[in-house]
Amino acid sequence: MWKEIVNENDISLFMDEICGFHDSCIKEIRYVSGAYVKDNLSMHPINDKRILSVIIQRQFEDMPVIELQFSGLKYLKMHPLTEKYTCEIFDSVMFCKDDCIYWCDSGDVTEDDSDEYEGTLICATKLRWRSVENKLGEDDFYIENSL
Numbered sequence: 005m006w007k008e009i010v011n012e013n014d015i016s017l018f019m020d021e022i023c024g025f026h027d028s029c030i031k032e033i034r035y036v037s038g039a040y041v042k043d044n045l046s047m048h049p050i051n052d053k054r055i056l057s058v059i060i061q062r063q064f065e066d067m068p069v070i071e072l073q074f075s076g077l078k079y080l081k082m083h084p085l086t087e088k089y090t091c092e093i094f095d096s097v098m099f100c101k102d103d104c105i106y107w108c109d110s111g112d113v114t115e116d117d118s119d120e121y122e123g124t125l126i127c128a129t130k131l132r133w134r135s136v137e138n139k140l141g142e143d144d145f146y147i148e149n150s151l
Contacts, residue, residue, distance in 0.1 A: 006073070009105060009131040015098045018133065022070060024111060025096040027063040030124065034146040035077070056080060056126060059136070059145045060093075069136040071145075076129030078104055083122045105131045 009015055019025075038053030054077040060070045085091050095111025106115075109124040118125060139145055 006132045006134045009098075009133065012100055015100065015105075019096075019098055022062070022067060023064070025060060025062070025093045025109075028060050028093040028096075029091055030058060030093070030109065031061045032059040032145050033057070033080075033082075035080075054128075056128065057146070058126070059139070061140055067135040069139045070133055071136050072107065072126075072131065072133050074105070074107075074126055074128035074131050078127040078129070079125075080127075081121070081123075081125040083124070104129055107131070 007018075009018055034057045036053050036055045036057075037051045039047070039049050039051055041047045054075065056074040056077045058072040058074070060072065062068050062070065093109050096107065096109050097111050097113050098105065098107045099115055100106075101115050104127050106118060107126045108118060108121060110121065113121045113123075113125075136145075
């Protein structure tokens with residue numbers, strides 16, 4: 005069941021419930037723009053969906069897999085670390101600003117310095133989340149269509 009995050013109180017309750025994403029990692033990300041090309045090769049070139057879905061796996065027995073779904077995506081800044089470095093999330097931050105919801109994979113980032121952060125930062129107009137059962141491990145969550 006999806007749960008909406010609409011204000012600072014929702015954020016506070018959610019972040020407490022999932023321990024600020026401590027001991028977590030981003031496993032997968034999927035983006036749907038809304039634009040497409042039809043069979044007759046005419047195009048619908050409008051980004052009218054802008055939905056970013058993120059699978060996060062956690063080292064917790066309670067809700068070990070969480071899906072975040074950002075709609076009305078404004079931007080995604082992502083600077084993945086190389087294979088020489090660890091990418092686990094020790095703490096994260098989420099806040100509302102200018103009618104948007106922000107999520108950042110570091111708890112050390114504030115609203116004032118979020119624009120300069122060089123990790124993963126997501127900004128969207130809406131956010132909802134859900135716990136996903138039986139999806140730990142390396143198998144893909146967002147499976148591509150077979151050709």
